[in-house]
Amino acid sequence: MQKNRNEIPAKYKWNLDDIYPNWDLWNKDLDSLKEMMNKIPAYKGTLANNSKTFIEFIELEEKISRLLDKIYLYPYLQRDLDSTNEEASVKLQEIESIYANYSISSSWITPEILTIPKETVVEWINTNPVLEPNRFPLMEIYRLQEHVLSADKEKLLSYFGQYLGVPSDIYSELSTSDIKWNEVELSDGTKLPITNASYSKIVATNRNQEDRKKAFEALYNSFNINKNTYASIYKSILQRDFASAQSRNYSSSLEKSLNPKDIPVEVYQSLIESTKENTAPLKRYIALRKKALGLKEYHYYDNSINIVDYNKEFSYEEAKESVLESVKPLGDSYYNGLNTALGEGWLDVYETSNKRSGAYSINIYDVHPYMLLNYNGTMDSVFTLAHELGHTMHSMLSTENQPYPISSYTIFVAEVASTFNERLLLDNMLKKTTDSKERIALIEQAISGIVGTYYIQTLFADYEYQAHQIVESGKAITPEILNNIMSNLFSEYFGDEMSMDELQKIIWARIPHFYNSPYYVYQYATSFASSANLYNRITSDKYTAEEREASKNAYLELLKSGGNDHPMNQLKKAGVDLSKKDAFLAVSTEFNRLLDLLEEEINKEKGE
Missing domain, CATH: 1.20.140.70 (Oligopeptidase f, N-terminal domain)
Known part of the structure; x- marks a missing residue:
């Protein structure tokens, strides 16, 4: 509200x-x-x-x-x-x-x-x-x-x-200003247009699968009706990227995207290969959800609904205290910095008329970071606060420790601190509650981060790679070709547990990153994998206290390093070598651990 x-x-x-x-x-x-x-x-x-x-x-x-x-x-x-x-x-x-x-x-x-x-x-x-x-x-x-x-x-x-x-401007106008939203009538008699925002709310909160299906078909048809135009826009972006790469003596658009940060093409390829080889926990999770939700068929629009009906609200003050308490393992300096960031003037907390949606943290070197939120009291909002404060602490530590020319960290490492903070918050909240419903909701919150930030973003990165290769080999781009790439990828990643809807294939038309910042989304996945590795090294009992302390200090040094080196080197100094496929295994390992916990809590809730 x-x-x-x-x-x-x-x-x-x-x-x-x-x-x-x-x-x-x-x-x-x-x-x-x-x-x-x-x-x-x-x-x-x-x-x-x-x-x-x-x-x-x-x-x-x-x-x-x-x-x-x-x-x-x-x-x-x-x-x-x-x-x-x-x-x-x-x-x-x-x-x-x-x-x-x-x-x-x-x-x-x-x-x-x-x-x-x-x-x-x-x-x-x-x-x-x-x-x-x-x-x-x-x-x-x-x-x-x-x-x-x-x-x-x-x-x-x-x-x-x-x-x-x-081309990006045209996409923005077509997908935002000129898009025609379809209206649906839900099972309770409510009639409303299905926009991106209303769709997200329905698939996350409406427990009637038929309503979720109606919302899905309404939203995706809004994009499907202009599929030829979207494909034409995307083709021009693919052609532009390759022309730009060739004009600067690069062999591919991917190489041109990665080389300025000295990231080997092999890292991108290893991310995709490793993720495809480790989709078992993703398929396990879909099967578990299908059974727990009592669904005969599981669809993409069933991904966001919680297994349990959990609607606890958290005041903003409660959220602040939870996030502050959760970061104590990183030491007094980090805790005090976060406390400063939560002070007056740095955050714009609540949704207001004509305010931008979503959340972000942006830094001004000679002032301080500013964080935009649209806090609404949900558990997701609490985790969003922790996430954005991770970015803010990264910016603060970089600013404090690096001169201006090398103070800005790259996107490649940007999501490390944010997702690390989310892990701290999850563990802290799990320790404090014995309520099975709340524990299930918390575990699902964490798993949705793995699915959305790692698996889905890698799937999207895989799609971009294949689409660019088609153009770079001189072949045609049509809506059907793009649909087929998406269809095959969803089958590879999710397996037979998810039923593929024809309209789901058009998802490439509604992902703004493909049009506004090609070869961007993979960095969500690499940052997430890096964060999982670092968190494991800092918190796991398989390491000695001295090793954990050394890993914590190395992590904080990473946050302090700003842009003083290539991101791969920065991560390597902190203990993560993304040139090795094994670096990505930490995600599937954590996924399986959370799935074990989830199954345990579901059984408790059922009294088994």
């Missing part, structure tokens, strides 16, 4: 004054930003002259970047609180236009840096400590040298920057 924003106490709302107390100061900084951006072209042709000029330039670039973070996010966050905020929308478009023009006018920078011998830049860094924070990003420029074009070609490509995003 939405709250009136004016009636919500300040302690539950963002304090954006920490960024700017008013638009006047924002405008003043915008003028400063433009002034600094205008200085950049004057350095063209001078970077190789001497270290003094080079340092001046690097420092100016950092000032621009840090100021841009604040200037961009101030209207961005305001618009997320109220999508009808006209002033914020106008300001946001203004800064986006300024940045687009800056990208074009500064496209010469990387090619010019590459005209300086690498040995010279290394010497400048060694003899000028002020450059040390830039060592890693500067060396990355040289590592990726073969994929950087000449200055004129880089400038030419930069003109296409906004245009290359058009």
Whole structure:
């Protein structure tokens, strides 16, 4: 239920004054930003002259970047609180236009840096400590040298920057602005349009399978009716990605996506192979749910309903205390940091009119992280709070321990801290309750994370890989071809326990990540696997107390490391080597452990 924003106490709302107390100061900084951006072209042709000029330039670039973070996010966050905020929308478009023009006018920078011998830049860094924070990003420029074009070609490509995003924009309009939702009548007489939000609620809470089926067919038909258009949009994205990869001397879209973070293609392939080899617990879980829910046939729309009817509500204050208590195993420093993050002004807690849906944590290096929630008192909301606080603590520790140029961690490791926090919360809540219904709900909450974050995201990553390969081998893309990929994947992952609906195959049309950020979703799975490995090393009795303590310290060092190394190396230092398929086995091991617990609790609930 939405709250009136004016009636919500300040302690539950963002304090954006920490960024700017008013638009006047924002405008003043915008003028400063433009002034600094205008200085950049004057350095063209001078970077190789001497270290003094080079340092001046690097420092100016950092000032621009840090100021841009604040200037961009101030209207961005305001618009997320109220999508009808006209002033914020106008300001946001203004800064986006300024940045687009800056990208074009500064496209010469990387090619010019590459005209300086690498040995010279290394010497400048060694003899000028002020450059040390830039060592890693500067060396990355040289590592990726073969994929950087000449200055004129880089400038030419930069003109296409906004245009290359058009397919994603078209998808967004078709799937959001222009989509026609179908109305259904449920078994209780309720009539409503089935949107993404109402569908999610029905499949998660409505215990009548026929109602879930109606909602499923209504939602998926809204996408299926435009399947040819969605397939055409997706084909253009696949073709764009391959053209972009070839223009930068990559052999595939996947290689272009992974190489900037030095992630071997084999890691992506190993994730898919290992997951396919370990689908037994997923199939076991579906069979268990089918029996526990008393279903003759189990469908995809049955995945979200709880085995038990559990509707306990948790106040936000209760949620805060639960999450705080759960992180104590990570030490006083982590606990105190989390307590700070839960203070006033960092979280916008409740759903209000025109507020963005979902949840996220976003960091401003020179201010602090901001977390958006839409807290509604459900168990899922409690776990969402723990999840976002994991991101926030990762950002806080990175900011505290790394200079700006290497403070931002990659998406590849971003979900480690968030899912780790969820595991801490689960274990703490399980220890505190003897209620079988609550224990079943908690275990299912954890398992749904494994299914949704690891197995489903790997299945989606598998789909992307196959779709891109089709285009890269010069073959056609049609709705039927995309449907067949999905159909085969769901059969491989879920087996015969799940009945495949024809409309389920069109799921590729309603996953925004495929259209907005290709080759992104696999990182949910790699982060989840890494988190499972780390959690096991820190909490399992099979390790000595000294080993667990060392693993905890290594984990905290990972969170403090920001972006000071390639993510694979960062994880390896913490004890996880994703180049080995065995690294992914921790997920299926944990899955089976939770399934054993779930079966035990179900039997208790039945009195067996």
